[in-house]
Amino acid sequence: MFPAIPNPTTEKSAARFGEKDMIRRSASTITPPAKRQTEVAKLIDVSKCIGCKACQTACLEWNQLTEDVGVNVGVYENPHDLTANSWTLMRYSEYENPESGNLEWLIRKDGCMHCEDPGCLKACPAPGAIVQYSNGIVDFIHENCIGCGYCIKGCPFNIPRISKADHKAYKCSLCSDRVAVGQGPACQKACPTQAIVFGTKDEMKAWAAKRVADLKSRGFDKAGLYDPPGVQGTHVMYVLHHADKPQLYAGLAENPRISPIVEAWKGVGKYAGLALIGLTAAAGVIHHLLQGPNRVTPEDEENAEKLAEGKS
Amino acid sequence: MSMQNDGGGAHLRVRRYSGSARVNHWIVAISFVLLLLSGLSLFHPSLYWLSGLFGGGATVRWLHPWIGVVLVVGFIGLFLRFFSQNLPERTDWVWLARIRHVLKGDEEYLPEIGKYNAGQKFVFWSQAILVAVLFITGLGLWEPGLAWIEKTFAFKATIDQLRIAALIHASAAVLAITIWIVHVYAAIWVRGTFSAMTRGFVTGGWGWRHHRKWLRKEVGEGQQSRVTPAE
Numbered sequence: 001m002f003p004a005i006p007n008p009t010t011e012k013s014a015a016r017f018g019e020k021d022m023i024r025r026s027a028s029t030i031t032p033p034a035k036r037q038t039e040v041a042k043l044i045d046v047s048k049c050i051g052c053k054a055c056q057t058a059c060l061e062w063n064q065l066t067e068d069v070g071v072n073v074g075v076y077e078n079p080h081d082l083t084a085n086s087w088t089l090m091r092y093s094e095y096e097n098p099e100s101g102n103l104e105w106l107i108r109k110d111g112c113m114h115c116e117d118p119g120c121l122k123a124c125p126a127p128g129a130i131v132q133y134s135n136g137i138v139d140f141i142h143e144n145c146i147g148c149g150y151c152i153k154g155c156p157f158n159i160p161r162i163s164k165a166d167h168k169a170y171k172c173s174l175c176s177d178r179v180a181v182g183q184g185p186a187c188q189k190a191c192p193t194q195a196i197v198f199g200t201k202d203e204m205k206a207w208a209a210k211r212v213a214d215l216k217s218r219g220f221d222k223a224g225l226y227d228p229p230g231v232q233g234t235h236v237m238y239v240l241h242h243a244d245k246p247q248l249y250a251g252l253a254e255n256p257r258i259s260p261i262v263e264a265w266k267g268v269g270k271y272a273g274l275a276l277i278g279l280t281a282a283a284g285v286i287h288h289l290l291q292g293p294n295r296v297t298p299e300d301e302e303n304a305e306k307l308a309e310g311k312s
Numbered sequence: 313m314s315m316q317n318d319g320g321g322a323h324l325r326v327r328r329y330s331g332s333a334r335v336n337h338w339i340v341a342i343s344f345v346l347l348l349l350s351g352l353s354l355f356h357p358s359l360y361w362l363s364g365l366f367g368g369g370a371t372v373r374w375l376h377p378w379i380g381v382v383l384v385v386g387f388i389g390l391f392l393r394f395f396s397q398n399l400p401e402r403t404d405w406v407w408l409a410r411i412r413h414v415l416k417g418d419e420e421y422l423p424e425i426g427k428y429n430a431g432q433k434f435v436f437w438s439q440a441i442l443v444a445v446l447f448i449t450g451l452g453l454w455e456p457g458l459a460w461i462e463k464t465f466a467f468k469a470t471i472d473q474l475r476i477a478a479l480i481h482a483s484a485a486v487l488a489i490t491i492w493i494v495h496v497y498a499a500i501w502v503r504g505t506f507s508a509m510t511r512g513f514v515t516g517g518w519g520w521r522h523h524r525k526w527l528r529k530e531v532g533e534g535q536q537s538r539v540t541p542a543e
Contacts, residue, residue, distance in 0.1 A: 125360065146368070146373045148373045259475050264479060269482060273355065276490055284497035293501060296503065296517040296520075301517030304517050
């Protein structure tokens with residue numbers, strides 16, 4: 001058992017992190033704090049998940065969200081996809097393992113991975129709508145969100161959703177409000193099998209190593225930790241029994257990274273674009289300075305009048 | 313100096329644009345400038361303050377696409393009005409080959425030009441293509457627009473397709489803005505041009521200097537109503 005996070009005190013306490021701990025702020029340049037907080041992480045052990053959806057319910061409950069009543073189309077997922085209200089979703093895959101001949105029910109809790117290199121934040125055009133704290137949490141600040149949906153294009157995991165009600169983007173906050181007072185995320189608190197555990201990133205990696213060793217001893221020799229280096233690691237990690245085939249788990253990205261298209265658009269593109277516009281305008285000014293205006297001469301007017309008289 | 317920028321005064325005045333063509337042009341021009349300002353506000357963080365002109369980023373997010381719809385409708389009007397006079401002809405290649413003389417304003421070295429020179433035709437066709445590209449990619453970036461295409465054509469756009477749409481939209485917008493700068497600059501540099509789009513007239517001398525073939529046609533066809541003699 002991973003030691004449970006104790007219940008909070010009833011004493012009022014100051015938030016453990018806030019604006020001063022931002023290391024990135026969308027569409028803004030900020031000076032990151034000199035000292036970085038200990039990085040936190042949520043570890044989702046897929047091999048221990050029983051698919052009960054307590055985490056989904058706890059997420060709705062804590063964040064005061066209500067999901068629409070859905071339609072049963074004969075699948076386990078409910079709702080059918082992440083929504084602006086459902087920030088986490090159990091995704092169920094049935095896998096016939098060709099080696100063992102077993103039918104494996106792979107259940108992955110989908111949601112924001114809190115990338116160290118967040119694509120949503122890099123794509124966001126609204127200053128301060130997406131922030132990253134030094135403890136690794138990537139949070140949406142809804143009062144600054146303009147609802148453009150660029151974060152959806154930036155995200156390598158297809159996580160953010162735009163609300164039809166207020167046209168703002170929503171995703172898992174890693175319960176930044178709970179973490180700020182020393183608690184773990186609501187989903188972790190609700191998980192009955194400790195498939196979800198929360199702590200510092202180092203603790204989570206150490207715990208994952210034990211779990212991986214255990215899984216290997218049970219014949220899952222490809223078991224491993226999913227902490228993808230393409231986004232410089234994530235603050236939500238998975239223990240997978242088939243870490244060599246993450247796509248088995250409802251299409252979990254094999255090597256996620258910020259799309260080169262997004263990098264071109266939001267990186268070199270915006271500078272090159274402004275430079276091209278600026279150079280064109282400068283060329284006009286220089287041409288006018290060197291060349292002077294192209295004026296119609298009195299002779300031109302006379303010629304035109306002669307032409308008109310001759311013809312009419 | 314007898315030259316007058318308003319096209320009025322003591323010179324021969326030649327009709328260049330009808331009232332409806334001018335209204336059409338200015339609808340497109342105003343929407344273009346609004347699109348430019350609102351689009352640039354989301355293009356680079358240093359220009360985000362431009363969104364304040366529209367009432368904030370959230371307003372830009374829904375307003376920009378609708379202005380785009382206005383521009384597209386307006387541009388179709390301009391396209392239908394002007395495309396027949398923007399078809400390429402042999403003299404366009406001569407004009408382009410002698411672009412150095414064009415930039416120096418040495419128009420005696422250039423062939424006689426019809427209503428539009430090769431540069432104006434380039435602006436016309438490139439903007440026509442860019443407006444089409446911006447409209448199609450813009451639909452993909454616009455929530456109601458995307459919902460509409462997905463429903464109409466019964467498909468679901470992938471996120472990679474939308475990323476490509478965003479990149480193409482931004483690139484096409486940058487090109488459209490540079491070509492717009494060329495368009496506006498040409499109208500400033502070639503004095504006497506603005507009156508064509510404000511009052512609808514240019515002076516005879518302007519026509520003689522820059523579009524002599526067009527002037528000959530206007531005068532030659534005896535369209536007296538279109539040519540007002542000098543007083």
